Amino acid sequence: MAMPFEARYRVYWHHTDGAGIAHFSRILAIVEQAEEDFYASKGLLHVHGRLPRREVYASFLYPLRRGDEVLVRIWADEVRRRAVRYRFEILNLTAGRKAAEGHVVAVCVDSEGGELKAVECPQEFVEAWKEA
Amino acid sequence: MAMPFEARYRVYWHHTDGAGIAHFSRILAIVEQAEEDFYASKGLLHVHGRLPRREVYASFLYPLRRGDEVLVRIWADEVRRRAVRYRFEILNLTAGRKAAEGHVVAVCVDSEGGELKAVECPQEFVEAWKEA
Amino acid sequence: MAMPFEARYRVYWHHTDGAGIAHFSRILAIVEQAEEDFYASKGLLHVHGRLPRREVYASFLYPLRRGDEVLVRIWADEVRRRAVRYRFEILNLTAGRKAAEGHVVAVCVDSEGGELKAVECPQEFVEAWKEA
Amino acid sequence: MAMPFEARYRVYWHHTDGAGIAHFSRILAIVEQAEEDFYASKGLLHVHGRLPRREVYASFLYPLRRGDEVLVRIWADEVRRRAVRYRFEILNLTAGRKAAEGHVVAVCVDSEGGELKAVECPQEFVEAWKEA
Structure with missing residues (x-):
């Protein structure tokens, strides 16, 4: 049975805008941090x-x-050969509230002559997501 | 008949990441710049x-x-009393390609004691979007 | 005898630019994170x-x-009534190299009618820096 | 006689922080935009x-x-074979005030095996700065 990957972060001043909130x-960059920490936990940071992103x-x-x-x-929401669609949620632990939720579709690419070309994702990448 | 608002920007080094692309x-912050320039063109920048954002x-x-x-x-995609849903597209003029598209839902709020409370949007704000 | 405050962070993808480095x-925003974590450790985060910044x-x-x-x-490099000048250094623990060093001058202000006016810093803020 | 390069920008919401100011x-990223627009005006954007940065x-x-x-x-403040030191100032045209000033030292590098190695700057780059 797959288990969500979890990571904790703090909101800093440089995250805020003139309304005093992140x-x-x-916030979306923080979601990406969690994705990277997930890859790092699997030894797959180089893939990132x-x-x-194809869709956010x-x-x-x-x-x-x-x-x-x-x-x-x-x-993981859907793991395909050339892409993964994952879901996220952000809990504001300080306020005890769900702050955000959503999904990301990321595509495995190779760059040839400057063009991004979708390719098959590494097998260990696919396996890692299937467990998450 | 409503007309889309258009604004032009350049992609700078600080927009790029390690893959050499924005x-x-x-990119989403650049979409917000267009929204602000739209408000500025209507004398409504203070509303921003x-x-x-409720949804991106x-x-x-x-x-x-x-x-x-x-x-x-x-x-504008949908103009409600307390929120607007607008659509965007980003054209990469240099490459002659559509780079991105999507939508944003922004909510008019007041902050009371730190809580964000949805309120009716200013009438001129509603009017401005109905024309866009 | 004063002791430097230390905090650890990871470099994420959104820190990098097209040259593949932060x-x-x-990097300067990460220095500010350490400043905030220092204040947080002293119960002074609200001051931040x-x-x-007057000088970086x-x-x-x-x-x-x-x-x-x-x-x-x-x-702390110099603690004055209305400002603090602190020094920083960033060690790249992964590479085993000093990555950056420098200083920041931050001024205590009050905002009156939109203008930032230098004021005396809170006493506990001054004390905290004198120990760092 | 050399002339400063000038460029105009607008401050957007995503530049601001919780104090309602950029x-x-x-702000430093905006200075870099001016540097890029200077290079672009000279056909040297690829050099950037x-x-x-060695120093800011x-x-x-x-x-x-x-x-x-x-x-x-x-x-330009000082143009060397492998580096340029330039000065900047930022005028807040809306407020009619000087907002910031400072300098940047940027080094011409080549990356070999991941290490950044200082190299001689392209001749046209040196010439461009000598005129600025």
């Missing part, structure tokens, strides 16, 4: 540089403020 | 600070590289 | 939002790459 | 990706707020 674009969706439910502790949870 | 989170969706179709000229086009 | 502006200097000695573990060390 | 790290100094004099128009002015 800017949505930086060839994984451009996020629903923001509750603000993150500077100093808040967050838990990011990610798990 | 990071998805910074009370418009947290993006599909990335073609990379943006440093130096590329981009055209961002935004137009 | 962008200087994001009224501490605009950094010398970059060795690159930070995605996945690298870094140690940021900060210590 | 975050210092993003091999120009890591900034003094912040007046805040930049969302919507402010800024003028960035850069000019």
Whole structure:
């Protein structure tokens, strides 16, 4: 039975915008941190540089403020040969509220002459996601 | 008949990541720039600070590289009393390709005691979007 | 005898630029994270939002790459009534090299009518820095 | 007689932090935009990706707020065979105040086996800076 990968982060000042809450674009960067920490935990961090996002969706439910502790949870939604679709949720542990949820589709690519070309993902990458 | 709002930007080095292409989170920040320039063109820039994103969706179709000229086009998809849903597309003018498309739902809020509370959007804001 | 405050961070993909190394502006944001974690350790995180930088200097000695573990060390250089000047160094623990060093001058301010006005720093803030 | 290169930018929401002013790290990214636009104006944009910063100094004099128009002015301070030191100033045109000033040392490098090695800068790069 697959288990979501979880990682904890703190919200810093440089994440906030003029409304005093974390800017949505930086919340999405935090989701990516969790994805990287998942790969790092599997010895697959090198794969991440060839994984451009094909699709990103996020629903923001509750603000993150500077100093808040967050838990990011990610798990595979669909693992294909050339792409993975994973879901995420962000819990604002400080406020005790779900802050955001959504999904990401990342594609395995090779760059040939500057063009990004979808290729088959490494087998260990596919296996790692199937367990998450 | 409504017309999309258009704005042009250049992709800079600080937008890129280790793959040599603009990071998805910074592409989304460029979409927000177009939204702000739309408000600025209507004298409504002050409203933007009370418009947290409720939902963001993006599909990335073609990379943006440093130096590329981009055209961002935004137009209202659904204008409600307390929120607007707008669609965007990003054209990579340098490559002659559509780079991304998606939508954003932004909610009009007031902050009371730190909580964000959805409120009715200013009338001129609603009008501006109905024309876009 | 004062002791530097130390905090550890990981370099993530969104820190990198097209050269595959952390962008200087994001390295400086990591220094600020250490400053915030120092305040948090002293119960003074709320002060940080009224501490605009007056001066920042950094010398970059060795690159930070995605996945690298870094140690940021900060210590007071000069503690004045209305400002603190602290020094920092960043060690790339993964490479075993000093990555950067420099200093920051941050000023205690109050905002009146939108203008930032230098004011005396809170006493506990001054004390905390004198110990670091 | 050399002339500073000038470029104009607007401050956007994603530049601001919780204090409602542009975050210092993003102000520095705007300085880099001016450097890139200078290279672009000389047909030298490709050089920029091999120009890591060796040193950055900034003094912040007046805040930049969302919507402010800024003028960035850069000019060579010292042009060496393997590095350039340029000075910058940022004028907040909206407020009619100087917002920041400082300098940047950028080094021409080649990457060999992942190490950055200082090399001689391209001749046209040296010439371009000597005129700025």
